[in-house]
Amino acid sequence: AQVREARVTGALEMVVSQTERLDALVASLLALAQPFQVQRQRIDLAAWIEERHQAHAELAEKKQLQLGTTLDLPSFASGLSTSALDPVQMARALDNLLLNALAHCEAGGRIDIGARLGADGRLQLWVADDGPGVAPELRESLFDPFVSQRSGGTGLGLVLVREIVHAHGGSITLAATERGARFDMELPWRAS
Template structure:
């Protein structure tokens, strides 16, 4: 059995996982897959893969994956099991010692009309999970072997970010659209963003201009962090040399169809060349990017997260100064008064 079996996180994952040997017999299965199949953990172990998944094509693809030592994806497989017939995606990944990792993602029933963004994000989330697992494993090895405390801290940052992104990917795959709300300190989000940006190979100069009176809000910290990271990375990739992270309270703000007496505004300001004129009308649409190697998902996802929180994402741009602003509604009776903020480099 691979190291996967000894890791408690694999037992707790909501994704169905199994490891089969070179004879395509199940060596190990996690509770999520056992529940999906309606099988007991002990009953499944030692069974042929074809008997567990009841799909000839998956068994054939598993044999090919082992023989050619390469990953294989099986899409929309009809899987009989304890939760009724349903479609799943099956990922087959060769491991060491002639074993094979089987990863099963249940496909939730969705309306016939699926937005291009949702479909694209789901496909992206599926493909990103294996690289994230490899990244996390490499960072763990580095963290154990490095003696320098600063280097260990950087490796720990990589592990934490890989875990956060893997969680986001799982939530996209399982169509868990509701944000996980809790108290969020917006300046802690900015501070965390600063740590991540400083770890970049060619990090820009960072300036902070905070309104210290801002209260905590109810939100999904991981998703809001992702918005800030997307905006900062876009600015860096566009050639920004300086980033300013600014927070303010703004009064009399319309968000969607509602007028709010006060709203929080988080700005990411850069000194790059600005948004190209040809992209300004479609900048927040999925698959729109100003770079040849861009995916066009970052801003589309960021706007979707803003809408989840009842807010909006806006920008103004000219050469030398581009400002992306995340607006979030401020609950009434918070006792916040607008201030001029305090800036520091």
């Protein structure tokens, strides 16, 4: 009876995990199927980044990972408030990058969310980790639909990130790093 109960429990857990995966896939497909309406709002960048940090702090702690933030404050001489970003859409983009990093890093690793203002007056936002990095054969196709390095991944997370960044008039690249992965986003910025 115990064996049968264990099998039933195992089967139910499998059904739940597959259902969650399908939910994520459908949500991503629906998000990609409609043009992004960028609702620009006034935000304080430091507070917004801290929100994203806090949203993932518990999972990072559970996985024994350090989650840090790097704000290059001198580069924001005119203040950290902007009306150039949609905080909800950009949070979705940043969350996808952070979840990828959290999935790939091993205990003892570090993930960093960073921001600085470039010489051209554009916002540079990044998520970097010291995990295993991206397999060389995937680097070219990483932003293509259904390409995933993660077991159980939908291969739509980075597509979604790219679409959100492009809708803002920005760009995203996988930086060349000696270790881990670093995704650099460059976005419009105007102090307000």
